[in-house]
Amino acid sequence: MNDEILVLYYSRNGATASLANEVARGVARAAPMKARVRTVPSVSATTEAGEPDIPDTGAPYVQADDLEECAGLIIGSPTRFGNMAAPLKHFIDSLSGQWLSGTLAGKPGAVFTSTGSLHGGQETTLMSMMLPLLHHGMLIVGLTYTADDLLAETTSGGTPYGASHVSGSLGDNPLTDIEKKLARTLGERVARTAAKLGRPE
Template sequence: MRVLVVYYSLYGHVHQLAEAIAEGAREVDGAEVVIRRVPETLSAEVLEKMHAVDAQKAQAQVPIAEVKDLAEADAIVFGTPTRFGNMCGQMRQFLDATGQLWAKGALVGKVGSVFTSAATQHGGQESTILSFHTTLLHHGMVIVGLPYSFAGQTKIDEVTGGSPYGIGTIAGGKGERHPSENELAGARYQGRHVASIAKKLTAG
C-alpha cells in the first residue's frame, strides 16, 4: 500500500508538514511512504529576490514529482501554500498536466487528502483545501480530511492551524513562524488516518 505525499513549499513550512504527514503514515503497518515535490516554476533570480533560496536548498534532497507517481500510489496527500485562498501556481500547473490520468480514470477510488499553510489565521486555509477538493473529485478520488478525533484542532489556548478539511500551519507575514507541535501532531494524525483508510480500501 503506497502513500504519496506531494507538495510545494516556498519557505519550508509546507515541507515540514509534509515530513510529519509521512511520519504518521509510516506508523500504519504495510504502508510504503514516498515524498515528492512539484517542479518549481520561479527562476533562480526571483527566488533570490524573495529570499527563498535557503529554504529551496533545504528541500533539494526531495525528488521532483512526476505525473506517473500519482497513478502508482494508493493514497495521495497534497500540500500547498495558500495563494489568495487557492492552491499555489506550481501545484496548479502540475495538476493541469494530469489530463491523461483523468482520461484513463487512473486515480478513481484512490484516497486524496490536502494540507496547507497561510501567512495569517484567516489567510485562506479552508478555502484553499476546499477548492483543491474540486480537482480531486474530478479525478474520482475518495476525499479524507482531519476528523475531530484529532482533539488538537479544537484548542483555543494557542494560535493553531487546521480544520476538519485538513491540517494547516500559520507562517506569519515574513515566514517567521514555523509549525507548532500541535500542528505537527495534526499532520502526523492526518497521515496516519489517510494510510489507515487506504489500507482498508486496498484490502477490500
C-alpha cells in the same frame, strides 16, 4: 495492493515542506504503508526560465509513475490569495491523461496548507485542492473534531478540511506541537483508509 501514499507538495520557503514531512511521518505509523514524498517545480512568467531536472534540495520532482503506483494521494501548498499556488495547479492541470484513465479513482486523497497569518485563507486553499481530487474520483479524507482535538486544542493551524500551519509573515514560525500532531494524524488516516480499501477496481 501498493503500500505507498504519495505526499506531493509545493513549498516556497520551507513551511509547507515541513508540514509534508510530518504528514509522511503519520503515514509511516500505519505500517506496512509508507510515504513517497515528491514536489513540483516552480513556474515562471519568463518562458526562457527553467528548473533543473533534479531539485538542489528536498524531495525529487513528481513523475507520472508516482501517481500510477500510489495507494493514496495527499497534496499540499502554501496559500496564494485563498487558493493553491500556481506550481501545484500547473501540475494538476497536466493530468488529463490520468483523469481519462481513472488513475486516481477510488483512492483516498487529502490536503494540507501553510499560510502567513491565521486568517490567510487556509480553508479556501484546502477546498481549492480538494476540487480536482474529486474530479479524479478520489475519496476525500479530512480530520475529525472528536478524534483530533480540533475544537479544544487548536489555536494555530488545523481544520477539519486538512492539516495546516501558520508560518508568520516572514515564514519563520516553526510548526507547533498541535500542527505536527494534526499533520501526522492526517497522514495516518489516509494510510489506514488506503489499507482498508485495498487496490481500487
